[in-house]
Amino acid sequence: MAGPFSDMTETIFADKSVLSEEYQPEEILERDQEIEEYRYALQDVLFGRDPKNVMLYGKAGLGKTAVTTYMLDALATEVETREQADDLHVHDVNCNGKTLFMVVRRLVNELLPPHASDFPKRGLGTGDAFDELYTQLDRIGGTHIFAFDEIDHLSGANSLLYELPRARSNGHLNEARIGIIGISNNYTFRGDLSPKVKDTLMETEISFSPYDATELKTILLDRADRAFIDGGYDMSAITMTAAIAARDMGNARQAIDLLRVGAEVAEKRGEYCVTDEHIEEARRLVQRGRLSNRIRDQTEQAQLVLETIARLEEQGNCPVRSKEIQAHYKTVATSWGVEPLTTLKSIQDHLSDLHMLGFAKRYDRNEGLSGGQYYEYELDLDSDLVLETREEIEHEE
Structure with missing residues (x-):
């Protein structure tokens, strides 16, 4: 008996991995200017000098991480042929969802000798973690480049970017050299850094345009x-x-x-x-x-209000006033076992947010002295999509 996959004998793909997010191209296309700026920012490493700090700015998907990987791989290859260059060690850290302590602890554990115990999660502070980091860096020696991706998501970014670049001048390091690469999706990230951090970094800025x-x-x-x-x-x-x-x-x-x-x-x-x-x-x-x-990114109550509008839309009852939305919303919330909001004002607040986000259209009605002024709402996206997404969310829980 033929199985469910037996007729799948052909494919359009020769190598589907080339279209995956994890794929690292051997050659970076259409980023010549950024590569040239990067090349000069990293050249000191080839001559045994302290690396410059580099900050990359640009929205997601513009090649910042891919170019960084490409340049650091090329630098590591070139260092092996240069007598003046120290041994190069590259450390990649994604800062999304991490605390400063978590980042420093991870770096320490990456540098510890193979049979050493991990730096503890509890009982010691961030200062202790930095001290151990410097001990391990000097033990290993050479040049260390730290590439911090999504650094704008790190709450302790000011402390990290102040502490590491000054480690050698402050006497924490004698044998090791440090360089920092920060990668940010937020063009205004530098403006949020303290003046003393900006003075310490003295970084090369590379901006990636769409x-x-x-x-x-x-x-x-x-x-x-x-x-x-x-x-x-x-x-x-x-x-x-x-x-x-x-x-x-x-x-x-x-x-x-x-x-x-x-x-x-x-x-x-x-x-x-x-x-x-x-x-x-x-x-x-x-x-x-x-x-x-x-x-899915909306709060549960906002989703329920949105689902209510979608159900009214399916019934052909839109545009609709907030009072009627509130009445149907209670039924929707109860059907999912959720305690409904009790005031019309709370529903109106969610409706205002949904309008602002582009989920709902809002119409200003004025019926004069007899009816007064009020808003009516209808969905600004496919009702089937809303209802299907809500079903998926509820069945995942």
Whole structure:
């Protein structure tokens, strides 16, 4: 008896990993200027001097992390051929969701000898962790570059960026040299740093701007040639994908994801060439997924109010006043076992937020002396998407 996968004998992909977020390209395209700035910022390492500190700014998907990995790999390779250069040690840390103590502790444990006990999670403070970090750095010696991704998410960023660059001048280090690379999605991050940190860093700033459609097309063509079988894509589909991503955020990650989903759409249909039609369907699916994630980001009560509007929309009862939304909201909240909000004002506050976020349309009505002024609301996105997302959320819990 044939199994459920027995008829899956063909694929549009030659190497699907090329379209994954984890893929690190051997060559970085359309970032020549940023690479040149990076090259001069890191050159002191080749001559046994203290590395410069570097801060990278730009929204997600613009190549900051990929360029950093590429440059540090290239630097490590070059260091091996240079007599003047010290041994190079690179430490990558993603700061998202981490405290300063967690970051320093992780670095300590990374540097400890193989048979040493880990630095304890409790009982010692951040100052103790820094002391142990300096001990281990000097034990190992050489040049150490710390690449802190999403550093704008670290609450103790001021302390970290003040402490590490001054470690050698403050006498904490004699054998080791330190350089810092900070990667931030927030262009205003530097402005939030204290004046003494800014003076200490004296960093090279590299800003990553959004890609335009031509640049994205170059990147997509390179990925498509590696990812798909011969004849696996139409050039017009690549052009369309680049244009969609350029109009949205200029984000390479978004463009590559869109191309991958387009190929999955084609393969699911038993077709083995990505066309404009597949990309258009992928755009709809990706947009739907993004909206679903935005719904999930809302509080439970905001989701329930949104679900209420969606149900009224399905019944053809929108636009609708907040009083009627409140009446139906109580039924929706109770059906999910949630204690409903009791005041109309609380419902109106959520409606105002949902309008501001683009989830709901709001209409200003004025019926004069007889009816007065009031707002009416209706959904500003697909009601099926809201209801499907809410069902998924409730069944996950």
